[in-house]
Amino acid sequence: MNAEPLPTTINKRESSLAILKNYNVSDAEIDELLCLAGPDDARLYRLTIRKRFGEPNAYLRGHTRFFGREFRLDRRCYIPDDYARELAERVIRDAPSGGRILEVGTGCGWLSISLKCERPDLKVAACDIDPNALCLARENAMRHGADISFHESFFVDDVAIPEPDFVVANVPYGGDADYSARELEEREQMPPIAICDSEGVVAPLVGLVASIQNRRWRSRIYLETGYLDEWRLGPAISSCRCYEHVRNGDFGYIVIEP
Numbered sequence: 001m002n003a004e005p006l007p008t009t010i011n012k013r014e015s016s017l018a019i020l021k022n023y024n025v026s027d028a029e030i031d032e033l034l035c036l037a038g039p040d041d042a043r044l045y046r047l048t049i050r051k052r053f054g055e056p057n058a059y060l061r062g063h064t065r066f067f068g069r070e071f072r073l074d075r076r077c078y079i080p081d082d083y084a085r086e087l088a089e090r091v092i093r094d095a096p097s098g099g100r101i102l103e104v105g106t107g108c109g110w111l112s113i114s115l116k117c118e119r120p121d122l123k124v125a126a127c128d129i130d131p132n133a134l135c136l137a138r139e140n141a142m143r144h145g146a147d148i149s150f151h152e153s154f155f156v157d158d159v160a161i162p163e164p165d166f167v168v169a170n171v172p173y174g175g176d177a178d179y180s181a182r183e184l185e186e187r188e189q190m191p192p193i194a195i196c197d198s199e200g201v202v203a204p205l206v207g208l209v210a211s212i213q214n215r216r217w218r219s220r221i222y223l224e225t226g227y228l229d230e231w232r233l234g235p236a237i238s239s240c241r242c243y244e245h246v247r248n249g250d251f252g253y254i255v256i257e258p
């Protein structure tokens, strides 16, 4: 006896497009998913379902680029933005020959790896409180052959290295009120510890400076501060010797001596 024919499989391309439209995904994002999937309809369907659960395109894409290099990206880390690029360029310019640099809150590691690749003379160390992010950063460093020592640490408390010349950091700052609804949706998908701190808008910046001061380090500190105005930065820099605030629209950083 012949078995009943199986129901026809769904047309995954059509279903994907219907789901994405229904979920109000923008045309630009849909185009990117189509491009990522190419002719593979099953992949498009998987990406669509992940998108329906709110995953940002950056994670679906799975990589990002800085200084002409590709870095792997996934839910273990913060989605890097362009804000810290100028800070990285500045450190590449300023760092003394053969200097020691420590990056705090390295995430996927793009900044430390870029520093080491652009300036092989530097001794670069990087730390993060999140072991998942560190695991990804190590993978990215290996991929680029970057010799960096990675450390799991609360700010600089647990990093067993000699005093660095520079500490560079893009630690969380800001509050929910500073972001659009779309940005907040994206931020909900990132590791919570990489986003704002419930203790206050600049609490991690204050914590980092205190951690450096507790170690009696005199390292120069380069901090990504984005759109934050000077009055909001006050609690982080009031105990420091001197500072320079560079601000260009939403881009900004401070350079301070603890």
Ligand SMILES: C[S@@+](CC[C@H](N)C(=O)[O-])C[C@H]1O[C@@H](n2cnc3c(N)ncnc32)[C@H](O)[C@@H]1O
Pocket: 077, 078, 079, 080, 081, 084, 104, 105, 106, 107, 108, 109, 111, 127, 128, 129, 130, 133, 153, 154, 155, 156, 169, 170, 171, 172, 193, 194, 195, 204
């Ligand atoms: C805004 S993300 C930036 C990541 C990366 N620097 C980048 O630009 O993509 C902040 C990072 O700081 C780390 N972090 C948060 N609090 C920390 C702490 N107390 N000590 C060390 N790292 C911390 C988070 O795990 C996260 O990876």
